[in-house]
Amino acid sequence: MAGSAVKKERPAFNPDMLRWAREWRGRTTEQAARKLKRSIAEIEAWEANRGAPTVSQARILADFYDRHFLEFFLPERPDIPSPELVADYRMHAGVSPPTDNRELQAIQQWAETQRINALDLFEEIGEKPAVIPTTLFATVENDPEIAAAAARDALSFPVQEQIKLTNSQADSLPNIIRKKFEAIGILTLRRAGLKKHGIRGICIAEFPLPVIVFRDEAPSAQAFTLAHELGHVLLEESAFTGFRNPEYSRNPVEEWCDKFAASFLVPAERVKEIAGVKPIRPAASFDDEELDRIADIFRVSPHAMLIRLVQIGYVEAAYYWNVKKPQFDETDEHFRRFGRTKYYGSRYRNSLGDLYTGLVLEAWASGRITNHAAAQYMGIKNISHLLDIREQYRMS
Numbered sequence: 001m002a003g004s005a006v007k008k009e010r011p012a013f014n015p016d017m018l019r020w021a022r023e024w025r026g027r028t029t030e031q032a033a034r035k036l037k038r039s040i041a042e043i044e045a046w047e048a049n050r051g052a053p054t055v056s057q058a059r060i061l062a063d064f065y066d067r068h069f070l071e072f073f074l075p076e077r078p079d080i081p082s083p084e085l086v087a088d089y090r091m092h093a094g095v096s097p098p099t100d101n102r103e104l105q106a107i108q109q110w111a112e113t114q115r116i117n118a119l120d121l122f123e124e125i126g127e128k129p130a131v132i133p134t135t136l137f138a139t140v141e142n143d144p145e146i147a148a149a150a151a152r153d154a155l156s157f158p159v160q161e162q163i164k165l166t167n168s169q170a171d172s173l174p175n176i177i178r179k180k181f182e183a184i185g186i187l188t189l190r191r192a193g194l195k196k197h198g199i200r201g202i203c204i205a206e207f208p209l210p211v212i213v214f215r216d217e218a219p220s221a222q223a224f225t226l227a228h229e230l231g232h233v234l235l236e237e238s239a240f241t242g243f244r245n246p247e248y249s250r251n252p253v254e255e256w257c258d259k260f261a262a263s264f265l266v267p268a269e270r271v272k273e274i275a276g277v278k279p280i281r282p283a284a285s286f287d288d289e290e291l292d293r294i295a296d297i298f299r300v301s302p303h304a305m306l307i308r309l310v311q312i313g314y315v316e317a318a319y320y321w322n323v324k325k326p327q328f329d330e331t332d333e334h335f336r337r338f339g340r341t342k343y344y345g346s347r348y349r350n351s352l353g354d355l356y357t358g359l360v361l362e363a364w365a366s367g368r369i370t371n372h373a374a375a376q377y378m379g380i381k382n383i384s385h386l387l388d389i390r391e392q393y394r395m396s
Contacts, residue, residue, distance in 0.1 A: 026102030090242025130185030203232035220301035231257030
């Protein structure tokens with residue numbers, strides 16, 4: 001009939017794959033329905049081969065399920081083994097652990113995938129990743145102060161360089177540390193959403209190219225997390241790191257990594273120069289203004305600084321756990337990063353880091369990979385964002 005609308009055919013998605021992808025990711029039909037703003041009955045109908053989502057809806061579901069859109073067209077389910085979870089050192093302080101491990105598996109698999117991608121890109125451009133000097137590897141029996149000093153030397157990052165940062169440069173400390181790590185062959189990634197799982201950082205201690213993942217938090221806190229995860233790398237101990245509580249000291253790996261991180265950021269000899277002679281016995285408290293002053297000199301948080309003062313013996317541990325840590329946790333809980341990156345593509349670069357981004361851009365520029373492959377490696381769909389990333393990378 002003239003003027004009548006032509007009904008568009010829906011793509012021939014495999015309903016079994018729609019169900020498999022959802023279940024693989026541990027999502028419920030209710031969650032999928034909420035994501036698409038559709039009814040649960042409609043989601044269930046699609047999975048029972050009664051109707052189908054639009055291409056746009058299916059792409060949203062693919063992202064929500066952390067699967068590739070084209071998998072919805074496969075004739076049968078792929079055999080994808082779940083990764084064996086690394087050690088879980090989360091303390092679950094104030095966090096409700098997930099009822100199963102699917103969320104952790106998805107996060108770990110994402111990190112491992114980026115490592116495999118980076119190794120593939122190194123091969124594409126005919127290069128090899130940097131190798132961490134074997135002299136840096138340690139055990140929990142080693143003195144973390146000595147290990148931290150050796151790491152500083154290997155990274156060409158003297159503490160004076162950190163102390164010399166101006167007030168306006170202080171927030172750049174995590175980025176400086178990140179670049180130092182990448183220079184010796186550590187893939188350093190940032191991922192949003194870790195906090196709700198009680199995760200501060202992740203280490204995948206696979207060599208070459210071990211992976212450190214950190215989350216959005218105050219820059220000074222990020223610096224401590226990065227240093228803590230470097231400790232895991234040097235111990236060759238993969239792990240999920242969580243929010244510390246008094247029980248953490250029962251875990252020798254976490255205790256060592258905390259001491260290593262504090263030693264890395266705040267060397268004991270410099271503390272003595274700035275804070276004065278250590279008291280005969282630890283003090284019952286520590287002045288807040290003095291704590292802020294010393295922390296500001298090292299460009300670390302008062303939280304990290306107090307941990308260090310407890311370790312060295314300036315103040316009692318009870319003051320940290322019973323008085324100050326609840327205050328620090330409250331501040332951390334309400335931390336918000338204001339503003340968004342001006343360039344949309346830069347968000348992907350910030351997440352994947354300059355090492356990974358540089359590999360993609362080099363392989364792309366040399367014709368080793370296509371535009372489409374470069375966009376896939378970066379996890380983006382719009383080629384204009386890839387051009388944005390390239391331009392900003394050149395300018396940095």
